[in-house]
Amino acid sequence: MTTEPKLSAGAATPRWQADPILSVERLTMRFGGLVAVGDVSFDVGRGDITALIGPNGAGKTTVFNCVTGFYKPTEGRIVMRHGAGRQDETVRQLTDSGLRWKKEGDSGVFLLERMPDYEIASKARVARTFQNIRLFGGMTVLENLLVAQHNPLVVASGFTFGGILGLPSYRKSEREAIDKAVYWLERTQLVDRADDPAADLPYGAQRRLEIARAMCTDPHLLCLDEPAAGLNPRESADLNALLKFIRDEHKTSVLLIEHDMGVVMEISDHIIVLDYGVKISDGDAESVKTDPKVIAAYLGVEEEEDIDVPEVLEDVVETIGEVAVGSLQPDAKGENRGGDK
Numbered sequence: 001m002t003t004e005p006k007l008s009a010g011a012a013t014p015r016w017q018a019d020p021i022l023s024v025e026r027l028t029m030r031f032g033g034l035v036a037v038g039d040v041s042f043d044v045g046r047g048d049i050t051a052l053i054g055p056n057g058a059g060k061t062t063v064f065n066c067v068t069g070f071y072k073p074t075e076g077r078i079v080m081r082h083g084a085g086r087q088d089e090t091v092r093q094l095t096d097s098g099l100r101w102k103k104e105g106d107s108g109v110f111l112l113e114r115m116p117d118y119e120i121a122s123k124a125r126v127a128r129t130f131q132n133i134r135l136f137g138g139m140t141v142l143e144n145l146l147v148a149q150h151n152p153l154v155v156a157s158g159f160t161f162g163g164i165l166g167l168p169s170y171r172k173s174e175r176e177a178i179d180k181a182v183y184w185l186e187r188t189q190l191v192d193r194a195d196d197p198a199a200d201l202p203y204g205a206q207r208r209l210e211i212a213r214a215m216c217t218d219p220h221l222l223c224l225d226e227p228a229a230g231l232n233p234r235e236s237a238d239l240n241a242l243l244k245f246i247r248d249e250h251k252t253s254v255l256l257i258e259h260d261m262g263v264v265m266e267i268s269d270h271i272i273v274l275d276y277g278v279k280i281s282d283g284d285a286e287s288v289k290t291d292p293k294v295i296a297a298y299l300g301v302e303e304e305e306d307i308d309v310p311e312v313l314e315d316v317v318e319t320i321g322e323v324a325v326g327s328l329q330p331d332a333k334g335e336n337r338g339g340d341k
């Protein structure tokens with residue numbers, strides 16, 4: 001099934017079509033007889049915040065696991081690009097060559113379905129956080145951020161113990177690693193907790209630490225699996241600000257799985273909706289939040305049934321938040337109270 005991207009009236013060609021940092025093409029992931037993701041295609045714009053949403057079990061985390069190399073897709077191509085444009089010719093040549101990636105200066109094309117997870121992180125520069133937080137709980141907050149920068153430090157040591165003790169290049173890299181860690185601790189309001197074990201942090205702070213750790217690897221694409229889950233409204237607002245900062249100041253593209261429609265609708269440039277492993281909607285926030293298929297998916301209405309929009313407004317408020325209703329109901333204030341699951 002193909003669902004063409006939708007745009008609100010008058011919108012220009014979107015960045016995700018002209019300059020996609022990531023293209024997921026006809027991705028299928030089967031677990032035995034279960035099709036967790038079936039023939040899903042979408043683009044992620046360079047410099048955009050892109051949200052992947054959908055009801056529980058829709059296949060969102062499975063897509064992330066394929067993109068980040070935790071699963072080998074059953075079928076499909078996943079193209080990551082450094083440098084501007086679609087680079088169609090390079091993508092075609094690389095696909096035919098059987099090689100995993102091609103890099104020239106600042107440009108590069110990476111076929112992620114062919115690459116192991118450590119190469120996806122270190123070469124294609126895709127970083128991720130997890131739906132269930134995965135930190136080194138016994139290490140301090142600062143140590144968690146230094147471990148993330150382990151590779152450049154090992155290279156700077158000349159791969160020798162003596163290098164670690166004495167090489168100026170190692171000391172310089174170590175200083176840079178600490179500076180970067182402190183920078184992200186400041187951005188995530190964790191400086192005061194730098195020497196505390198990560199496991200002692202409150203839940204919201206652990207979520208921020210995961211993002212800081214991912215940013216310490218200087219990713220081109222940051223993939224976040226439900227970063228707002230379990231956050232209070234204040235923390236959720238801080239998260240919005242942090243993600244906008246990452247996009248606007250660091251020019252890092254963000255791919256976000258999120259159930260909190262307050263977060264999604266406020267910060268996303270582009271939204272893709274999955275349901276039962278297939279894509280049912282794709283477009284900007286304006287077009288997706290008024291898409292009857294999306295409303296039906298969240299309310300559990302059969303696709304063939306006619307949806308009486310006024311009658312389901314109350315349910316939509318509860319399920320996907322007042323932001324969605326604001327666009328259907330002209331006199332609604334459109335205040336965001338979130339719509340967490």
Ligand SMILES: Nc1ncnc2c1ncn2[C@@H]1O[C@H](COP(=O)(O)OP(=O)(O)OP(=O)(O)O)[C@@H](O)[C@H]1O
Nearest residue numbers: 031034036054055056057058059060061062063131
């Ligand atoms: N390793 C696996 N083995 C078998 N089935 C799996 C595996 N991983 C995921 N699935 C199944 O694939 C489907 C999609 O799961 P996935 O975790 O991708 O959904 P999701 O959209 O992330 O849901 P949620 O919002 O609850 O996190 C589900 O039916 C799930 O049970």
Ligand SMILES: [Mg+2]
Nearest residue numbers: 060061062131
């Ligand atoms: Mg999930």
